[in-house]
Amino acid sequence: DTGVSQDPRHKITKRGQNVTFRCDPISEHNRLYWYRQTLGQGPEFLTYFQNEAQLEKSRLLSDRFSAERPKGSFSTLEIQRTEQGDSAMYLCASSEGEQPQHFGDGTRLSIL
Amino acid sequence: GESVGLHLPTLSVQEGDNSIINCAYSNSASDYFIWYKQESGKGPQFIIDIRSNMDKRQGQRVTVLLNKTVKHLSLQIAATQPGDSAVYFCADEDTGRRALTFGSGTRLQVQP
Numbered sequence: 001d002t003g004v005s006q007d008p009r010h011k012i013t014k015r016g017q018n019v020t021f022r023c024d025p026i027s028e029h030n031r032l033y034w035y036r037q038t039l040g041q042g043p044e045f046l047t048y049f050q051n052e053a054q055l056e057k058s059r060l061l062s063d064r065f066s067a068e069r070p071k072g073s074f075s076t077l078e079i080q081r082t083e084q085g086d087s088a089m090y091l092c093a094s095s096e097g098e099q100p101q102h103f104g105d106g107t108r109l110s111i112l
Numbered sequence: 113g114e115s116v117g118l119h120l121p122t123l124s125v126q127e128g129d130n131s132i133i134n135c136a137y138s139n140s141a142s143d144y145f146i147w148y149k150q151e152s153g154k155g156p157q158f159i160i161d162i163r164s165n166m167d168k169r170q171g172q173r174v175t176v177l178l179n180k181t182v183k184h185l186s187l188q189i190a191a192t193q194p195g196d197s198a199v200y201f202c203a204d205e206d207t208g209r210r211a212l213t214f215g216s217g218t219r220l221q222v223q224p
Contacts, residue, residue: 043212044214045212093155101158103148103155
C-alpha cells in the first residue's frame with residue numbers, strides 16, 4: 001500500500017493559464033475524491049468518483065474546473081483560465097467500501 | 113449550509129497530559145464522523161472514526177466520544193507526545209452522501 005499519490009506537489013503559474021493535477025489513488029480503491037483547502041481552513045469537497053463515474057460535484061466546482069477518471073484508476077483535475085482565488089492546496093482522497101477516506105499530500109497551487 | 117465547527121482554535125498542553133479536542137456539528141443527518149490529523153505540508157491523516165450507532169470508540173491512545181443529543185464530538189488523546197503536535201479536524205458525512213464536511217481545525221501544541 002503506497003498511499004494516495006499526487007503530482008505535482010507544487011505548481012506556480014500565471015493568472016489566466018491552465019493547470020492540470022494528477023491523483024493516483026490507493027490500489028483497488030473504487031472511490032476517489034477531490035477537495036480544496038485554503039490556509040487556516042479545513043478541506044472543502046469538490047467532487048467524487050465511483051470507478052469512472054463522477055457522482056457528485058460541489059457548487060465550488062465552477063465551469064472552469066473539470067475532473068476526469070477515464071479508466072477508474074487515476075484522476076486529473078484541470079483548472080482553466082486560473083484566477084488569484086484558485087490559489088489553494090488541492091487534495092485527493094480515495095476509499096473502498098465503508099472504509100474512511102485516505103488523503104494524499106496535495107498539490108499546492110500558487111497563482112502569480 | 114450546515115457545517116461542522118470546532119470550539120477552540122488552539123490547544124496547548126504539557127507532554128504527558130491528556131488532550132481533549134471538541135467539535136460541534138449541526139447536520140442532524142450526519143451518520144459518520146472522522147478525526148484527522150494534519151501536519152504542516154501534508155495531507156490529513158486518518159486517526160479514528162465513529163458511526164452514529166455508537167457513542168464511544170477507542171484506538172491506540174485515542175478515544176472518540178459522540179453525543180448525538182447535543183451534536184457534539186470529542187477526541188481524547190492520552191499521554192500526549194510532541195509528535196501529536198498538529199492541526200486536528202473533525203469531519204462528518206451525511207447519510208447517502210460521500211462528501212466530507214470539515215471544520216476549520218484545532219491546533220494542538222505539545223510543550224515538552
